[in-house]
Amino acid sequence: MKGTMKGVFKENAAPGAIYTDLPIPEIGDNDVLVRVRATAICGTDLHIYPWTPWAQARVTPPMVFGHEFSGDIVEKGSGVTEFAIGDRIAGETHIPCNKCHQCLTDNRHICEHMKIIGVHVPGCFSEYISVPKDCLWKLSDSVDYNTGAMLEPMGVAVHGLTETPVLGRSVVIMGCGPIGLMAVNAAKIMGAKQIIATDVVPAKLSLALELGADAALNTTEENQSEKILSLTNNIGADTIIDYTGNVDAIRGGFSWLRLGGTCVLVGLPNREITLDLTSSVIYKEAKIFGVTGRRMYQTWVKCEEILATGNFRMDKIVGGIYKLEEYEKAFDALKNGAPGKMLLIPA
Numbered sequence: 001m002k003g004t005m006k007g008v009f010k011e012n013a014a015p016g017a018i019y020t021d022l023p024i025p026e027i028g029d030n031d032v033l034v035r036v037r038a039t040a041i042c043g044t045d046l047h048i049y050p051w052t053p054w055a056q057a058r059v060t061p062p063m064v065f066g067h068e069f070s071g072d073i074v075e076k077g078s079g080v081t082e083f084a085i086g087d088r089i090a091g092e093t094h095i096p097c098n099k100c101h102q103c104l105t106d107n108r109h110i111c112e113h114m115k116i117i118g119v120h121v122p123g124c125f126s127e128y129i130s131v132p133k134d135c136l137w138k139l140s141d142s143v144d145y146n147t148g149a150m151l152e153p154m155g156v157a158v159h160g161l162t163e164t165p166v167l168g169r170s171v172v173i174m175g176c177g178p179i180g181l182m183a184v185n186a187a188k189i190m191g192a193k194q195i196i197a198t199d200v201v202p203a204k205l206s207l208a209l210e211l212g213a214d215a216a217l218n219t220t221e222e223n224q225s226e227k228i229l230s231l232t233n234n235i236g237a238d239t240i241i242d243y244t245g246n247v248d249a250i251r252g253g254f255s256w257l258r259l260g261g262t263c264v265l266v267g268l269p270n271r272e273i274t275l276d277l278t279s280s281v282i283y284k285e286a287k288i289f290g291v292t293g294r295r296m297y298q299t300w301v302k303c304e305e306i307l308a309t310g311n312f313r314m315d316k317i318v319g320g321i322y323k324l325e326e327y328e329k330a331f332d333a334l335k336n337g338a339p340g341k342m343l344l345i346p347a
């Protein structure tokens, strides 16, 4: 498709971005052109927009960024037979190579040559995006565009919950950002016996209670470790899932993990951390899983199953809905600690 579109463009290797006219992206044989209907701001974008060292090491402007989106297929390459023009889709962020050992053994989400939409190739904060056919999930009719744009982060939450059984278990979910909150709600629907949420922001903790947490504890207060132990009959939690990447949270987590329990690590620490392996892991016979992204596409199937129950409150996860051109307002709100997920809607 020829013509121009509006987009949020990272022009230079510097903080900020501009809203400007850009050419509509060209597509290759195995790509589709998507008219973006809704897009959401991710933690990654909170590095790219202000231009943190994390972004400086990975992103090469000029480019459109953003990677959580839904929309309609409006054009497709000659090699795309799996999808049709008019299909409503959500985007999978991870672009697999389809050739490496991981891709060939059904682990495309940890492809050895992974590229990421909106980080290594142009993103979705624009009216149109070119997407490889490997990165498309067809939405059920009952899933609206706003929910569709949040399936990618919901997938991270749900992937964290599917590495270990949660049915009938006590689960501590550490970190109540959008992904942690989605995990609280999904764990409830998946039949967790007891959900304890932790965070440092009171507004996020009250949301966790609304979304199904049995207890929500502020880790800036004292004796939280004892509280969690007493809530779990002094046995400790069956499972702890960390969505914070915070060193103290992770270390604290092992103190309330029961013997033989499971720790799932999702949040990314920004530095090396030390841990007393003897008492925290070995004597405890703790199982530790690292989780990244979503399985392609088993996690997406699970997310749709959870949505189909009708009990998942994606509306409560939304922190604000802005026009795409109001991106600065949305980023400012997040910088000021607003809870929930910010959506940007192209005109």
Ligand SMILES: [Zn+2]
Binding pocket: 042, 043, 044, 067, 068, 152, 153
């Ligand atoms: Zn994301």
Ligand SMILES: [Zn+2]
Binding pocket: 096, 097, 098, 099, 100, 101, 102, 103, 104, 108, 111, 112, 113, 114
């Ligand atoms: Zn690969």
